[in-house]
Amino acid sequence: MPGSSSQTLDVIVIGSGIGGLVTATQLAAKGAQVLVLERYLIPGGSAGYFERNGYRFDVGASMIFGFGRRGTTNLLTRALEAVNVRLETLPDPVQIHYHLPNQLELKVHRDYKQFINELSAKFPHEREGIRRFYDECWKVFNCLNAMELLSLEEPRYLTRVFFQHPFACLGLVKYLPQNVGDIARQHIKDPELLKFIDIECYCWSVVPAEMTPMINAGMVFSDRHYGGINYPKGGVGQIAQKLVEGLEKAGGHIEYQARVTQILLENGKAVGVQLANGQTYRAKRIVSNATRWDTFENLLPAEQMPAREKKWQQRYQKSPSFLSLHLGVKSEVLSPKTECHHILLEDWAKMEEPYGTIFVSIPTLLDPSLAPEGHHIVHAFTPSWMEDWQNLSPTAYEQQKEAKANEIIHRLEKIFPGLDAGLDYQEVGTPRTHRRFLGRKDGTYGPIPQRKLLGLLGMPFNRTAISGLYCVGDSTFPGQGLNAVAFSGFACSHRIAVDLGL
The missing domain is CATH 3.30.519 (Guanine Nucleotide Dissociation Inhibitor; domain 2)
Known part of the structure; x- marks a missing residue:
């Protein structure tokens, strides 16, 4: 029973954000003994909710990717199905209605042709460039959507995927070191249209196109038309609630008001956690769904931060x-x-x-x-x-x-x-x-590059320099957004399952 601090579990997950819950549910579905420790009263983190005066408010945004019904990039759909739970969703016909400088009013329609036609009507001299740029985004998406998205740290998976989908893999390798701005400027010259591409990136990456990885943009700019934006009936908080329901169905457990204050190390290996009330839990693997700053500055001795983490903090802020x-x-x-x-x-x-x-x-x-x-x-x-x-x-x-x-x-x-x-x-x-x-x-939304980097190549994967400790969520590959942290959860659980021999 997880309530016993003497028992050694398979996996402890610190935090019940979507990345942590996907990690936990995937592992529980494979038979691992999993305990999630959540400091708050409900799960979800930035994807949580609160109720006031008859209103149910989402903590974060309500623009949700990952609930499509086909392909492999519908990670939220797949995460729920893995633990036999369902969530009704409501399709949104328009991703964003932009109200921009110089009276530039534009809607990103779910229908791809309608969006391209509307954008081209605003910039008729860039019609061909618009098509070529967004077609490159589709190339990235189609490569991702052809393969099962698991841990890029697992050599057997990489080998298997390469032999199954060699052209898709080679296509992704080309785009891994590239940012959106580099690709956009190859096709588009109009400075205002390039500004529009900037805000297309900024609205989810919080950085302009020149600092936004092309891999991420390929996913976002295409999946909004392929799988679409779909809102969970009952609010965004339902995603975490359903994942917890599935976790418990699969034999896992979650404890609320369980604030982890320390990751316990023995001989340099993560072996457990200590809560604010002094209680300790032990596990073969520890997963932190906290930010990397909270993980390596607060939950671990900041003065012993591994060199790899110091280097990461020099690249990202x-x-x-x-x-x-x-x-x-x-x-x-x-x-x-x-x-x-x-x-x-x-x-x-x-x-x-x-x-x-x-x-x-x-x-x-x-x-x-x-x-x-x-x-x-x-x-x-x-x-x-x-x-x-x-x-x-x-x-x-x-x-x-x-x-x-x-x-x-x-x-x-x-x-x-x-x-x-x-x-x-x-x-x-x-x-x-x-x-x-x-x-x-600092209430941060997540990491952003300190300077222009080579696409996604600077983002860390799930394993850390500390044996037995993994990170999941927006501080890991591929970054921010619910579908992105779900990807991180699939990757983290896959890597841990291989390490545990599940």
Whole structure:
């Protein structure tokens, strides 16, 4: 029984984000004894939820990839099926409605031809370049979608996949060291269109095209048309809830309010964990779903950080966190043709600045059950650094939250006239909120390159320099986003299963 600290389990997973839960469920399905330790009251981390006044708010965004029904890149569908659970999803016909400088209004339709035609109509002189650029993204996606996505650290898997899909593998090798900006500039010359490619990347990678790996873009820019954006009925939090249900069906366990404070080492090998209440658990393998900064600076002695991790921290830095507005609004505020996801940017020069780009999710347009009748949820969020919120008195902190929220709402009035007058509920989250509830260093969204790197080649895989310790989640290959961390979970569980002989 996991409650006994004397028993040695097969695997302990620290944190129940989607990467950690996919790792845990995959291993439990293979017969491993798995225990997940979650510091909060519910699972999911950034993919969690909270309820207020009849509203069910998603903690993070509601633009979800990975729920397609075909191919191999539908990783969330596959993760749930592996533990015999199902989740109803609702298709979104438009990924994003962009509201950009110079009155550039554009929708990324689920229908690929419709999107390409709309974009080409805005930039008719770049019609051929647009087609060639997005066709290259499809080449990457088709290579990924031809093979089972498991651990790139497992030689037998690599050998098997290469012999099964030699051309797909060679296609991916070509793109591994490349970034989106390099490919885009080969086909496109218009500076405003290149800015559009920048925000196409920035909206999920938090860096412009020249620093976004082409492998990731190939997945995102194509899967939105192939598998599509599909919202889980009942809210994003249902993904983690269903994975936990599947974990327990498969014989695994999860403990809540179990905050790990230390990874225990013996002779340089990870052998267990200690909780804030002093309780210890032991396992043959330890998986950290915390960020790499939290793992190697807080859960392990920072002064003993392995050289490999120091090198990684020189290449990557923490991305900003977010200022989040969770709003309940009267339904008449939104016109009948409103799309679920929006991005607002008034000045290209401010795209990467704090509060420059505003992201909006309105999940009740897909699932009205998340709000009281006659109301919608508007979740608006914008990048914000922890430094802006430190060393404030409680009063000053609340005043700053109110002031920033008013600024964001005023800007959103441009696309949602009457938003302020139609407010029914408002809750504001800051980087401090994200750090407190999600346990993420400085509330960060994940790692971003310190400088231009060679595509994905700098991203670490799941094994670490410490024997018996693995990392999973957005600090590992292939990076940020729910489908990406699910990929990380599949890879991590595969590598551990091989190591344990399962």
